[in-house]
Amino acid sequence: MADLGPQTPASSPRHGKGNDGVIDKYESRRIRVDIRHVLMSVWDPIGIKDEPNAQDEYDGYLGGVYALLVSGASDGRIEEHLWQIVTERMGLSGAKKADMADTVKALREIKLKELTASTPASAGGPTPEV
Numbered sequence: 001m002a003d004l005g006p007q008t009p010a011s012s013p014r015h016g017k018g019n020d021g022v023i024d025k026y027e028s029r030r031i032r033v034d035i036r037h038v039l040m041s042v043w044d045p046i047g048i049k050d051e052p053n054a055q056d057e058y059d060g061y062l063g064g065v066y067a068l069l070v071s072g073a074s075d076g077r078i079e080e081h082l083w084q085i086v087t088e089r090m091g092l093s094g095a096k097k098a099d100m101a102d103t104v105k106a107l108r109e110i111k112l113k114e115l116t117a118s119t120p121a122s123a124g125g126p127t128p129e130v
Contacts, residue, residue, distance in 0.1 A: 023070060034110040035065050043103040045086045045095065061085055065107065075104045 023031070039058040040049050048054040064085075068078050079100040086095040 028066075031069070031110060032062050032066055035062055035069070035107065038103060038106045038110065039065070042106045043082065043100070045090060045092055069107060069110065075101075075108070078104050078107060 036059065039061060040055065043058070046057070048057055064081060065078070068081055073081075079097050082100040082103055083095060083097045086092050086100075
């Protein structure tokens with residue numbers, strides 16, 4: 001039997017990435033598009049999801065949310081991050097961390113898609129069972 005090297009558990013933030021631990025650019029773009037959709041349709045703290053000229057309003061927050069998701073940050077850490085954006089950067093003082101729970105739930109659905117995606121054979125062989 002061939003030695004496939006260390007197996008990466010399905011819960012690891014490396015799962016779904018190539019041998020070098022880097023998510024390929026197409027997968028990264030797909031995840032960012034999905035994050036953008038969640039921020040606009042679920043999070044939307046300033047109520048602009050139906051404004052056609054404001055569809056890029058939350059794009060400045062994509063990178064931070066992306067980094068938290070792919071690094072395996074806890075739900076609480078993601079809630080804290082979103083809450084800080086709302087209260088500190090947007091200045092909306094009435095927001096509560098608990099208000100971020102639906103957004104985190106939707107973001108976790110993105111992460112689940114990545115975790116169940118097959119790794120191409122050229123990027124490191126078989127995908128561990130989930």
